[in-house]
Amino acid sequence: MTSMTRLSRRALLIGTAASATLAGFAPLRADQAAPAVAGAPPSPPVDRWQALARIADGALLRPSDADFATQALPNNLRFRHVRPEAIVRCRTPQMVADVLSWCQDYEMPFVLRGGGHSYAGFSTTRGLLVDMSAMNAIDYDPATGRARVGAGALNQNIYDSLRQAGRMMTHGRCPTVGVAGFVLGGGIGFNMRRLGLASDRLVASEIVTADGRVRALSATEEPDLFWAIRGGGGGNFGVSTSFTFDTAPADAQLTVFRLVWRQNTLAVARALFAALDDAPVTLGTRISFSGVTPTLHAGGRQVAVTLLGQFAGPKEQLDTLLRPVMAAAAPEFSDIRELPYWDAQAFLLEPGAPAWYRERSAFLDTAPSDAFLDKAFEHLVRWPGTGAHGDLFFFQTGGRINEVAPAASAFVHRASRWLSVVGVSWSEDDTVRPEIVRAAKDWQDALYRTVDHAGGHGAFINFPDASLAEWRARYYGANLPRLAALKAKVDPANLFSFPQAI
Structure with a gap:
């Protein structure tokens, strides 16, 4: 049966009891009448932060607290200047309800934060940051x-x-x-x-x-x-x-792999999509293409191609799947391992340290065409450069995802075979040179339009993109x-x- 715990209003949580405490007497029972006190001044209003501190019971952080700056820092450093007035670390659903009541009573804007990785800064605020990290059992x-x-x-x-x-x-x-x-x-x-x-x-x-x-x-x-x-x-x-x-x-045993090509990479890219698009659902991959800065490499360096992923099968079967790709060019770097499942995940792990970044996504219902790859590679070799990198990458979708009807859940993108992402990141030094960041974003937007013209549609809500004009339609x-x-x-x-x- 649905739990229907009603939100406790601030007056019930702190109003009577707190006012009574401040006035120096215990709160009244329901069967008692309030004594008349001639000429007594009205009880002072409860300070809003004192009120929240009572709700938080030791789980409230203010800017003067030693750990505040660390806890307020988002993963996307583009938004590190957006600091909350306070952070409350909720421990129970009822505490969440009481905090929401406080926010309404004091008209305090708030945001919710789990890991703090919102690409568009939606887990940052100048109001109250409602942090869920304590509810991690x-x-x-x-x-x-x-x-x-x-x-x-x-x-x-x-x-x-x-x-x-x-x-x-x-x-x-x-x-x-x-x-x-x-x-x-x-x-x-x-x-x-x-x-x-x-x-x-x-x-x-x-x-x-x-x-x-x-x-x-x-x-x-x-x-x-x-x-x-x-x-x-x-x-x-x-x-x-x-x-x-x-x-x-x-899995008792899983084959994980990381391969990098730097020669004949356009042919490698074509071979990869041809080989992987109809691969068994036991294969999970990400293909990435890195931007090349012309002024740094004078046309002598090709777009690097990286294949990362896992295969629920032996290495020999993976080798068979990749044979056409290897015929196009041998990888410069190859690391393929058979490992128990969780050891394999440690191999694939991405640290995800805080950084400055922006990503734009679209779904593709077919593998990228040769014509699209031609245009994309032309664009990738014109990456203007930052202190970090610019990339075009593709997560392989399809399989069981597409067995669910688009209306069966709110996730509507059930026909895709690939999820494309154009990503740019930059360094702290770049933040004081806005022309560098602006050029990187312009490059990203142009490549994103190329993806759209090649059949890209929709966008992935987990990669929120504040620059999307029709975001409602694209997400949902x-x-x-x-x-x-x-x-x-x-x-x-x-x-x-x-x-x-x-």
Whole structure:
């Protein structure tokens, strides 16, 4: 049955008790009348931060606290100057509800943060930062094969727990990414072609909505909300506090690989897409092409091609799949290993340290054509350069993802075979030279248009892009009307609001 805990208003939590304490007497019982005190001055109003501190019970950080600057820093350093007035680390769903009540009572803007990796800075604010990291418990039930994951858990917490249980699910590679943002947008990873999106493995969840209810969600409880959180994006409908996933037995042996080509790379790129596009769902890959700065390399360096991924099969079968690619050119670097599943994930891990970056995504329903690759490579060799890099990369989708109907969950992109991303990053030195960053973004926008002209459509909500003009249609497609109607129903006052909120 759905849990219907009602949001505690500030007056109930702190108003009577706090005012009484400040006045020096205990709060009244319901059967008592207030004594008349002639000429007594009115009780002073409760300071808003004192009020929040009572709710937070030791979990409130203000700018004067020693750990504040570290905790406020986002992963995308483009937004490091956006600092909150305070950070509250929620420990329970009821505490989340009480904090939301406080925000409404004091008209305090807020954002939600799990791992703090929002590409567009949507987990930064000048108001209150509601941090979920304390709600990171993970419980695995061997009888059902299900794992209940707190909304504040990071990928690293999931890795550690599932390794111990001998299980796996669709997960990311960066250990500091939060599970909430990851799964609410769908959740991609090298397991997605054989296991589906992370949200496809979700069987239950819990969320605190704007009315203060702590709601249990599943296919039978609050099914509309359960539909919406599976791909509808983080922060639109409430504060998710837990997720329950179906897991699968972890592979005893997995083949992982990282290969880099620097010669004859256009031919390699064509061969890669031809070889991998119809590969079995047990293969998960990412193909990346790096930009080349002409002034630094004088035309003597080609676009580098990197293949990264995993194959649930022996190395010999992977070698057979890649034979046509090897015929185009031998890789300059090759590292292929057979490892137990979680050791293999350590090989694939991406640290994801804080940096300055911007990414733009689009889905492709067919593999990139030769004509598109010609144009893309021409653009890649005109990368203007920063203190970091510019890239075009492709995550291989399809498989089990496409077995689910577009309307079956909020994640609508069910026909794609590849997810393309144009990414740029820059260094701290570049931040004082805005012309360098501007040139990199212009280069990125032009390459992104090339992707669109080649059949790119939609955009991945987990890679939010503040520069998208038609972001609602691109993120949600035909599912937008249903999402908008549900948003109006569960959050009529638009409490959960950010620049790209539904």
